Amino acid sequence: MCALRGKFFFEGVNLLDLPEQEIRKRRWNKIALVFQNSLEVLNPVLTIAEQIGEPIWTHEQLTAEESDQRIINVLNMVGLDPDWRTAYPHQLSGGMRQRVLLAMALICEPELLIVDEPTTALDAASKNEIFQLLQNLQKQLGFAMILISHDVAFVSQLTSLVMTMYSGQVVEYGRTSDVLKNPMHCYTRGLLNSSPQFFKYKDLWGISGEPPGEGSPPQGCPFKPRCCQSSESCEESRPELRYVALERQVACHKGGIETFLKAEGIKRSYRVGQKVIEAVRGADLEIRSGEVVALVGESGSGKSTLAHTLVGVLPADEGSVFFRGKKVENHWATRMIGGMQIIFQDPFSATSHRMQVLDVVKEPLDIIKWKSTEERNEAACRALQAVRLPMTLDFLQRYCYSLSGGQRQRVAIARALVTKPNLVIADEITSMLDPSNQANILRELKGLQNKFGFAMLYITHELHLARKVSDKVYVMHEGEIVEKGSSSDIFEKPEHLYTKQLFKEAFSTSG
Ligand SMILES: Nc1ncnc2c1ncn2[C@@H]1O[C@H](COP(=O)(O)OP(=O)(O)OP(=O)(O)O)[C@@H](O)[C@H]1O
Ligand SMILES: [Mg+2]
Structure with missing residues (x-):
């Protein structure tokens, strides 16, 4: 019937x-x-x-x-x-x-x-x-x-016009060229990001999870279990198709893909003796929910400095950072569940030598006094399990100085993930590892990103790696963002002279 x-x-x-x-x-x-x-x-x-x-x-x-x-x-x-x-x-x-x-x-x-x-x-x-x-x-x-x-x-x-359907409902409608260039529903974006025709070099990762099965439709938004920006309120009702921009309709309680991080006019300089080094000279950056943005540029271009100002490790001289629309001040965004976290460039300084594995991983929860000690320990064990580290008592009590570089980097990732962040900033996290460890850790991190749906700023000067994981790319040169765009566009048709030069050096010998 x-x-x-x-x-x-x-x-x-x-x-x-x-x-x-x-x-x-x-x-x-x-x-x-x-x-x-x-x-x-x-x-x-x-x-x-x-x-x-x-x-x-x-x-x-x-x-x-x-x-x-x-x-x-x-x-x-x-x-x-x-x-x-x-x-x-x-x-x-x-x-x-x-x-x-x-x-x-x-x-x-x-x-x-x-x-x-x-x-x-x-x-x-x-x-x-x-x-x-x-x-x-x-x-x-x-x-x-x-x-x-x-x-x-x-x-x-x-x-000329396109509609995306999910679970029997139209979830996005707009001009084809606009929707494909800038999807506004997480499902449409997931479909596009998994298309090898667009992302020729990226590893294949589909949208995690399965569509709702047969039988009665789920309560609330049917895409919620697979969505990277869902919250409890998404369960209340089924979102209707609504205009979110001119000629664009989206069925999403959040009004479409959210901007998680917005940085405007960031400047930061260092003083070394009499000399002033302008490390970041007015950078703007935007990261939307669930996307992997690569920040690339040669050594010394200011990538780490910018990353550190985004999370507040370094104060910016000028400019503002917003997380989910709210100005970031006094570290609130890094001291919460579901906020943002950074994984530092050097795994040896990222984790204190004299701390034990369990204490390093649960420290972010200790700082915010999250729940009971037992629950913090359990959360730390889950994070270690997610990065495939052992959860034996012996390992939990190991001192960080006794770990290998790869293990230490995994501990640093577990520490970042323990607060279930919505945005992870990963600063050259594999640059000190051998190629095999590098490949394993990067796949691991990308897999976790796909599973948990957090957004990621992936900072690297390894363009081959950036090309494998990123949805978008920002190119930094002498403290400024000189080019940005979808990774398929940037890697195939770079426009800025510096980007062209950078890619020529990186890809001409190795393809
Ligand atoms: N603590 C510091 N004191 C003085 N100068 C610094 C400091 N940290 C960075 N710089 C300078 O700021 C500039 C940008 O450095 P930054 O570490 O941000 O570059 P990067 O793009 O991350 O480089 P890499 O790819 O090598 O990590 C460089 O000229 C660097 O020498
Ligand atoms: Mg750096």
């Missing part, structure tokens, strides 16, 4: 108010559907001509000759030799069957064509052919088209 409710207007008439007979008049004739799975849709015992011709025999009174001519014309139109009209579906390849489905939909010259996943089962060459065909036919015949697809490249080239 299925119950259909709502309204579906076509040429001013609500189709759901019409009797079946009236709907049938419009089906194929006015609105036609190109089905997803050609093998299931095409009847194996009917010829191609019999199947393509069916809609015309229902809607028009044509002679056998006239209808044969129509079939020949439409097959020519979709680029399939009309001789195939006497063949049966199993004699055709997947790409050819897709053309048959298209011919079937076009034979009555509809005004609206609904195309359901036209290319999922096809190889790259056939996919391209279908894409070209749809583009040309649409221009030539002028039908409106609804394209249902999870192929982002296809959507970006073929459509």
Whole structure:
């Protein structure tokens, strides 16, 4: 049983108010559907001509000759030799069957064509052919088209408006070019960030978790269990689609992707004797919930200084930092559950030599006097488990000086994660490690980021690493941000002269 409710207007008439007979008049004739799975849709015992011709025999009174001519014309139109009209579906390849489905939909010259996943089962060459065909036919015949697809490249080239659906609801709607460049719902962004067509060099990480299963829909926002910015209030009701910007609607209780960190006009200099070193000379930075932003630049460009001013380890000479819209003063954002944390560049100075592992990891909780000692110990053990360190009494009581560089870096990550931060600043955390340890730690951290959904500022001068993990990139040069953008844009089409030079040096010898 299925119950259909709502309204579906076509040429001013609500189709759901019409009797079946009236709907049938419009089906194929006015609105036609190109089905997803050609093998299931095409009847194996009917010829191609019999199947393509069916809609015309229902809607028009044509002679056998006239209808044969129509079939020949439409097959020519979709680029399939009309001789195939006497063949049966199993004699055709997947790409050819897709053309048959298209011919079937076009034979009555509809005004609206609904195309359901036209290319999922096809190889790259056939996919391209279908894409070209749809583009040309649409221009030539002028039908409106609804394209249902999870192929982002296809959507970006073929459509002008896009809707993202999750769990039976539209969660974002806007102009395709704007949505793809700047998604405002966490689900849309998750889809785009997992698309290898856009991020050619990034490791593949999908949205963590599963969509809600069958049965009654969850209470509140269905995306909540997988969302990186959810809070308890998201459970109260299902968010409705609302305007969050001009020509953009989003269904999110937070009004779309939140900006977690905003830094404006940060300046910081050092005095060494008579000399003044302007380490950061007016930097602006923005990190949104759940995104990985790489801050790259050569040694001495001011990356660590900027990071330290963001978390308040160093006071800025000028400028302000905001965390979730509130000005950061007196370390409040680093002394809370769900705030921001930094993992320092040097693991040997990040953790005190003379402290035991357990004490180092739970110290941030001790500082804020979070819950009981027992609960702090448990939280510290969970954090150690998350970074795959042993939780034996022996290890918990080890002094940090006795740990290896890799272990120490993991302890530093566990310490940062113990307060369940929403933003982690990781400053060159793998630069002192050998390549194997570096790879393991970075994958570990990225995996944790994916699982817990925290946003991350990943600071490095290792461009190869930045390219593997980042969604966005900021390039720093002599204390200034000289270029910023999506990592796919920056790594493929850098614009600033300095970025070009930096990439040339990094990638020219090693690809
Ligand atoms: N405590 C300090 N006292 C004086 N000068 C400093 C201090 N820390 C950093 N600097 C100077 O500030 C500038 C920026 O240094 P910073 O450590 O921020 O660079 P970075 O981009 O993090 O470099 P790296 O990639 O080597 O870590 C450099 O010229 C550095 O010498
Ligand atoms: Mg540094």
